[in-house]
Amino acid sequence: MNEEFDVIIIGGGVVGCAIAWYLAHFDLQILLLEKELDVCSGVSKANTGIIHSRSYWTPHTLKGELHLRSLSWIEQAEKELDIEFLKTGALTMAFSRDDLEFLQTLKERGKIEGAQILAPREAHTLEPMISDKIFAAYYDPETRVASPFELNIALAESAFLNGVHFILGQEVVGFEEEKSIVGVLTENGKYLSRWVVNCAGLSSSYLAQKSGDNIPSLRPLRGEYLVLDRECRGLVHHVLYPVPVGETKGILVSPTTDGNILVGPNLEPAEDEDTSTTKEGLKEVEEGGKKLIPSLPVSQTIATFSGLRPTLPDRDFHIFFSSRFPSLLHLVGIESPGLTASFGIAEYVGDLLHKRGLKLRERSDFVIRSSFPVFRKLPWEERERLIQEDDNWGKIVCRCEEVTVAEVKHALLSSPGASTLDGLKRRVRVMMGRCQGGFCGMRLPFLMAETLGLEERRIVKSGRNSFYLGEETKEVRSGASLY
Ligand SMILES: Cc1cc2nc3c(=O)[nH]c(=O)nc-3n(C[C@H](O)[C@H](O)[C@H](O)COP(=O)(O)OP(=O)(O)OC[C@H]3O[C@@H](n4cnc5c(N)ncnc54)[C@H](O)[C@@H]3O)c2cc1C
Structure with a gap:
């Protein structure tokens, strides 16, 4: 070029x-x-994925300044991107009288209308599953959750x-x-x-x-997570924060935009950008989660993962x-x-x-994005209408998340489109449900290959050489349907 x-x-x-x-x-x-x-x-x-409210900004830092600056963009971003953050609100849970001071600081820092410090009984009304041991909780109505x-x-x-x-x-x-x-x-x-x-x-x-x-x-600092099945939807409605004790906001429990519950993250140094999870780390996450929700159903864990914080001293x-x-x-x-x-x-x-000299002439022809329909979230009449229009809407490729062939094809052909299985997963949630790809993981490479005009063997999971299909172990009956 x-x-x-x-x-x-x-x-x-x-x-x-x-x-x-x-x-x-x-x-x-x-x-x-x-x-x-x-x-x-x-x-x-x-x-x-939390859009932290004004109560959680860090004064006297650039990150704090840009955090506040960003919050005034939320509505415009939602409109221009055609997305909606989940306005969950948050509860920060104090377990002793000493923690009260932190709750007070959050309240004063945010000055958010409707924010208040709640007695245990009031907090339980909002979140019945939280620990009986809480001393008080700070309720903040502004916290949002993004995918x-x-x-x-x-x-x-x-x-x-x-x-x-x-x-x-x-x-x-x-x-x-x-x-x-x-x-x-x-x-x-x-x-x-x-x-x-x-x-x-x-x-x-x-x-x-x-x-x-x-x-x-x-210095990469790793944070590990548990993802609970959508069966647990409704277990918590707000983001639940503990009062932090160390360098982070602590291990939280949060609903996700897709109905799962996320628990984490912990904090530990990572070597060589290693994003594996460890038994000890996940145990720590479980214990942190159970401090907030004692009956946390960890047996409903469908996935674990970790992320790396890119930190300076x-x-x-x-x-x-x-x-x-x-x-x-x-x-x-x-x-x-x-x-x-x-x-x-x-x-x-x-x-x-x-x-420094870059000329910024605003364009009058900026195009607003429209998001593609999500079959799982549509009313029945709309589903039927789409199926009449294109029968790919009637072919479910991922049963757990009810993802259709039409959605997969759109994700592959949009720009910048998915060219890997992970890219597809992040766009339409295939392989993200309870079976974690056990079922659709065998169909998707073929659908991808067909749609993108590639050989099945060239389909990768994420990196350049992460080929998803290895050697043939069984012959598939010719003409067998993939959907
Ligand atoms: C455990 C954890 C929890 C977090 N929770 C929250 C939260 O709840 N709320 C919140 O606001 N923030 C949260 N964050 C922070 C947030 O995730 C990050 O600040 C943000 O994602 C950073 O985005 P980025 O674009 O800077 O980095 P990245 O997403 O890493 O993007 C950088 C990109 O550059 C590419 N790249 C690297 N090297 C090259 C190269 N040489 N040439 C070309 N491309 C290159 C990489 O492949 C990558 O795609 C959390 C972070 C972690 C780790």
């Missing part, structure tokens, strides 16, 4: 895609480079719809000076841009160091221009609440680039 871009964004996580979406409101040529085969493949794919996948992908789709170019599977390996612009070097070539934004998550400090800048290496976000390349901006240490703060970060990045 010999084209010269106004802005190149490195990284297709929630932050990179939010920046792409925000800058797409202006008349700019933008390219997003992502090293994995899909967006939402880094830190953004494995977190709690981290949905948000990241909706931002990417909206950016694409508004002209942002995406090149996936393209790892940035360094930078080169090209007169007054920056040459972004990848495994396959060089891309030229007037402005470059490095938001490469866990690799952002490495890339900053590669550009000659002095920033400490990131001062636990703040660092957003700064490179000393060697004046138009290269680094975003390092974007840990929690990076998802909440993503809109604020995007606007802040736009302001910083603008102050």
